[in-house]
Amino acid sequence: MSTLLQTDALDLAARIARRDLSVREATESAIASIERQNPTLNAVVAERFDAARAEADEMDRDRPEQLPPLWGVPFLLKDVNLYSSVLPTRFASRFFASAQPRGDSAMVRRWREGGLVVLGTTNTPEFAGDFTTEPLFYGTCRNPWNVGVTVGGSSGGAGAAVASGMVPLAHGTDLGGSIRIPAACCGVFGFKPSVGLNPLGPWWDEIAGGLDSDHVLSRSVRDSAAALDLTAGPDCGTRNGRLAPTGGFLKGLDTATGPLRIGLATKTAYRQSAGAAQVAAVEKVAHLLDAMGHVVVPYEFPVEAQFGAWFDSLWIVEVLHLVEERARELGRQPERDELEPMTWAYIEQARRLSALDLLEARVNMTTVAQAIGRSMNEIDLVLTPALGEDPAPLNTLTFAACGSDLQTWVERGYRFAPFATPANLAGQPSAVLPVSLTASGLPVAVQITGRPGADALVLRLSKALEDAIGWAGLPE
Template identity: 35%
Template sequence: MQEFADYAQYDALGLAALLARGEVSAAEVLHTAQCRADRAQPRLNALVRRMDAAADATLRAGLPAGVFSGVPYLLKDLMQAYAGVPMSMGSAALRDYVPAEDDVLVQRLKRAGLVIFGKTNVPEWGLVAYTEPKAFGATRNPWDLTRTPGGSSGGSAAAVAARIVPAAGANDGGGSIRIPAAYCGLFGLKPSRGRVSPGPEDGEVWMGAACEHALTRSVRDSAALLDAVAGAAPGDPFEIAPAGSFLTATQAPPPRLRIAFSVDSPLRTSVARDCVDAVHATARLLESLGHHVEEAAPRIDGMALMHAYLMLYFGEVAAQARELRALVAHARVVQLEPATRALAAIGEAISAGEYMRSQHRWNDFGRALGTHFAQYDLYLTPTTADLPPRIGELAPTPLQEHLLALAARLRAGGLLRRLGIVEQVAMRNLARTPFTQLANLTGVPAMSVPLHWSDAGLPVGVQFMGRFGSETLLFALAAELERAQPWAERAPAE
């Protein structure tokens, strides 16, 4: 079978339209995606698992008449369970974990007609903003193979940027959609808390900080995918009222908006000139489109927010480590990476009272952001504070790994906290990505838009946050920016 020569020129809706008109077959499009994956994998290491037999079975069974009928798709190997297919979550400890049923998200993706043929690489348990798991190896950024595509949706970002697929699964608990989008020149929207059901396995993930969606090349694909997967499932803790069609929202310009912006890191750490310039250039573009833009930031203590985020991080990892044996009978904590075991040890040393006092601060952040949005429609920042890091740049040093492994083995979580080694490693990572966690703890939607490239040709994203439930407005603005300053034709060398 020959490859479809023009495959890389189309987004997912474009491919779906060709398929619906019979100008190309689903088998031909799938074959093309598989061949592109074969060629890119040695360079990028974007995939951890192929599901070719499942994809072939999908085609033989007959595709549903969904909006994406016949379009190839990749799942992220974290939180996106596909019945009967291992979901390792970037971890050697979970290589043999096989979910018994599809996630609600996956059920809805299948119903939309997507043909799932693989799963993408993630850092262990999605815990960092670079994708270098020891179990599966580092994923590389198609724009510069010496750099990371980000994390934790790094494999999906690399696959979409390399035109293996026009869209791929992603999720976001602290920036894991938006950071890879920024590093790889893609569009990435984190929906509002509860917009997409995490069921049936979970009611809320990471106390509601984490949510599901996708990485795409075009705004309209992201909108149509959210139309396909949004909505509560039976047993979900709450339901967001329907907002109308997100795809329809991309087809008309938004009203004149009041947009606040800031380029200052919430951690008072440095922000690279390229990231600052991207925001200033975006502000000028917004003004040329008729929007009001001014510099202003919500009154939020950035260090307090990061402390609250780290407490969530420690507690959740400790809980997940205890739950390992419930997933795989022979899985052991010692199979986890040293940094993950150290995080779990710290989590075990934190009292329930300390954890809950930190969680109560989330309300403070949400109220402050709500006050900000009483005056402004959107909040604009850099997505990240710097260009994509080099492979290995943010990983613990060998000495740090040794100390982390030793302390974890001794269950010395309290000592680890006093020494501050884990916090040092965590803060070094967060200093590169200090702008994204606010949307997770407050539950509001946020998106990274690829409007800028550095002089060296690396993508630089800008982030917009909106009020809770305002995805329609974000999509309308993103589509307006995409029309004014298109990015889809920019592609990394193959």
């Protein structure tokens, strides 16, 4: 068990490659860690432990001569977006409780071909639609740093699993911060790639009008780069795909960036300031960047980044689509208790949308993206807090805690996590890196965002900062 608790994925895979550790031993270690911690954290909501053991034994018997960098590493899938042939995707919804495995999405196929051993699926809010991971179907996911505070959303189960040492990396999705918010709450590294870099097919070409990017949460920057090397690049039929750089992301991590011009913002697009701990973390990183020879200058989000209600139109129609697709499969509509109250509220809103509403939302998204692009004409990257405040107590961000009122829920959620969504609207690569602790011992993180396609640059600077900060990575 201590192997996983003290290492990252690449180190674990290197031990397996040297035969210091078998794939079966690594798998058993992860399973033991899950079984010990999951009753408290509720990060893993479905498992395939016996099948994973059998796969691990087969991998130990039939080792290829050249092992991929992450070969033999235990892994967890998130319960939304992607499908697999080994576990159902249930979207944390009672209406999907009896769903069956559909087949491997392109990214899942690439992860498995790269030697990752899928152990199960992780907790998430219903349809990944919340800032916190407290779904009614699976129950609350708890933070290993403090079980009374949120793990964030929507990849909260992944964040808790990686932070606690259950696995060294896990699948996450990011439509409005859903990789980066849990990474910040749980003190792990979270990276949202440029839109189109990782394929979402074959069932989707894009998700939520292009807002979403899937990738992983990890113990280290280099693990994230190695995982990106497995998955990046267009799949068959992808219209909007991006190519990975020659040589890959992992090999390029230690390439010198040269002096960069980095914009610093501690206020949101709505000109609201982040909390004291978040501002202090950004200032700490700014001093480090200055010492590295970079130039840090003030930055303001353009006024166009103050997105409106049209933003929700881009993703709630996909929830409606999933529900209607499931209804056709079952031959019936969902009962009232098979979807959460917030999902019903958004479905009703989605049914009122017209084709013109959806087109205008996409036009608005393009306007935001262009404005953000212009605002970065004279800078290479933007440094901000990851969150607007410290990780919130449980039962303060949910729809019910906000009086079951959508507007109240939106305002509360974006006060908590106001810095993530602009990168989704602009299709930018964006990383969250833990840098310090609050007075009460909770992680504090910063966010680094680049222009679309600058994924390698964001990862390289993240790695340089990780080396300088020396983040411990695990709660005591």
